[in-house]
Amino acid sequence: MNDMTSRRTGGRAARRASRAAPLNDDLRPVRPGLTGGTYTPLTEDGMTRIDRAALDALEQIGLSGAPDSGISQMTRAGATLGDDGRLRFPRALVEETIANANKEITLFARDPRHDLHLAGPRVHFGTAGAAVHMVDVDGQNYRDSTLQDLHDAARITDRLDNIHFLQRPMVARDIPDAFEMELNTVYACCAGTTKHVGTSFSEPSHVAPALELLHLIAGGEDKWRERPFVSNSNCFVVPPMRFASESCDVMEACIEGGMPVLLLSAGMAGATAPSTIAGAIVQAVAECLAGLVYVNAVKPGHPAIFGTWPFGLDLRSGAMTGGSGEQALLSAGCAQMHRYYGLPGGAAAGIADAKLPDMQAGWEQMCSNVMAGLAGLNMVYEAAGMHASLLGFCHESLILGDDLIGQALRCVRGIEVDDETLALDQMREVCLNGPGHYLGTDQTLARMQRDHVYPTLGDRTSPREWAENGKPDLIERATERKEAILAERSEARFDPRLDAEIRRRFTIHLPA
Template identity: 35%
Template sequence: VEDYNINWFYACLAATSKHVMSGVNDEKGLKDVIEMASMIAGGLDKLKERPFISLTACFAISPLKLCTQSTRIMQEANRNLIPVALSSAPMAGSTSPLTMAGTLAQLHAEQLAGITICQLTRAGAPVLYGGIPGMANLKTMGYSGGAVEFGMMNAAIHQLSNHIQVPNYNSAGLTDSKLPDAQAGYEKAFSALLASMGGSNYIHHSAGMLESMLTIAHEQFVIDDEIIGNCCKVLKGIDVDAEHLALEVIDSVGPGGNFITDPHTMTHLRTEYYYGNGVTDRKSREKWEKDGCIDTRQRALDIAKKLLESPKPSYIPEKIDKAIRKKFNILLEI
């Protein structure tokens, strides 16, 4: 348990060059993570200038109560200019009013309190409005992450954060399904598209998770990557300019012609439409049957296996990695 935080962040930083956000258990865990990240960055000042780690601080215990330990962790991050997502996760009908508007009103009050604490701790501390509203399944009193209302409330979060001009993070891509099936597909697609079209700045929980965050599946990551890719395509919108309107091309092809071999088609063949990561099937039925009638989950599982079997580069330079392992009890062998 003592080495949990440092190993969690180490595993992520060794496996990706992207930004890493997570939580920590205590202030010592945060200090260790900041020290390790500073070693990778080339010093604490450089890390502060361009932080590639950030913290999820579950500072709020809904309704309207502060978590002492998480608030202290949040403030320590503030002092070191590590960006903090102010996680507040009320469940409609359980820890917030049953109505969506009531849940959002309570959450907004919790967020304003968290932002105030951060700025009193260190003026200008980088924060994200971290509202992640959910809803309770009143039949079981469990968490319901796949409901369309979950997506609606998380889409509304950006409007609340934008009102006070603070960037936000929230949730999308959750499902109550226990395996990668049709239910998982439509529940995830609804919330992912709602949050992205709502304007959210940072969306987490968006890939791999099943059973309202109790389970993950490797193949679900692949399917969710496809869903997210489609959301990104929707956000890009439709380009409307002389080149894309193609009026001259329409005129040159003329009535009854076709555009299959036209140079304009060749120019935009690979850029106009989203072709995905390979998990979506658009073959003819005959070709699909000939290839074994493989469904989405199996195609995703095949892709996931290939990715897991591929070489794993380490993104931490060898010299720095040795120094980190000398200072901390790193359990992961690369």
């Protein structure tokens, strides 16, 4: 009896250990690059009409404000400069550019395990933004964001399975000099995570020193060019339909330096873009197509992400509505247009208008993240941590967003139908020969980790268990996890000799 008990106990312990062991990436219930595209708010006719309207806008209205270098590059490619100073883009030029543009992009990471392959409807979630405040949940206060806050966000991101990349989510307001702030942003992000990093530059002269820093981190310019692990988030247009001259100069410098670019068009529906969802998408598509012509005129095939980021607006107050249903539709519709053209693309989702990580934030973040993922958006930017319509960033919300995005990714994965998942053999065995339930069956135990996503912090206990456990508070648990992560040394930190060399050549504000 004791031997049998021991064997049963040993078998149960072995099964528990097997279930607790990390799964191979291809067996995990959710992972980067899951295929979306099942949600299609735009009909085929709707996409065709948006395409025609965007091409008409480029041919008839065009864009103003391009720098001289851009005018030279784009007119040489086939654009025309009118007496009114506007560049217009013949339909044939745009269609040829789309046909020849880079259709698949790998955004490299310092650790190759985190490389992101952008193609078709493969979905990735990450951070972004330029928040100027940090949300301190303890006192429910907003304060200026700092370089240390940014570095901490990078370190936290490095430990979260469902946050696949780090685009700079906040501004280091404790560094008043723009050049030093942008250089330190690159340092703080790369020293905090080995995932892909996105950042921006306010002036073209800031690009070369940042590239010098990145060459040091990569181990040489040749190694950087082989695997550029930082991309440039570039607001190359000032909607409506006007190039941002200085940002275009930055973009040209980044292209020359081998850095992938995010072509970011961020019109506000009802203010700097048409108020209708379809109209806002048309303008964003037109602006990004102009940007695609620009990039490919400078360097054909250079990796460029089609960054249609139209935002919603509350027309009663003029306030941005990043957490609205309209925002979710804008991003999902943009994802469809990316697939219509076969171009790697990104848009914004997961933004909360709520000021704190509360119930409002939960519904706002989940709605747009799920819809963007189901629509097959390659890069879901601003997916976690963003509050107050992009004005505030919250570390606890970033951590909770990892759970939320895990559930969104499970929706993206969808329902697999095959002989095993149809489970007829299980039904036959349980109903005819078994106990009448599926608890504890080999099939249930074998698939519980592969089919189901279990929240790290979300509480699924009964009210009685919850009370017995001291009524744990979700925000407090997120704070505890934040403190635990930040108490450990970052795995992304630089070798001390490399760090010393970086500090010798650049003014780094983070303590060594």
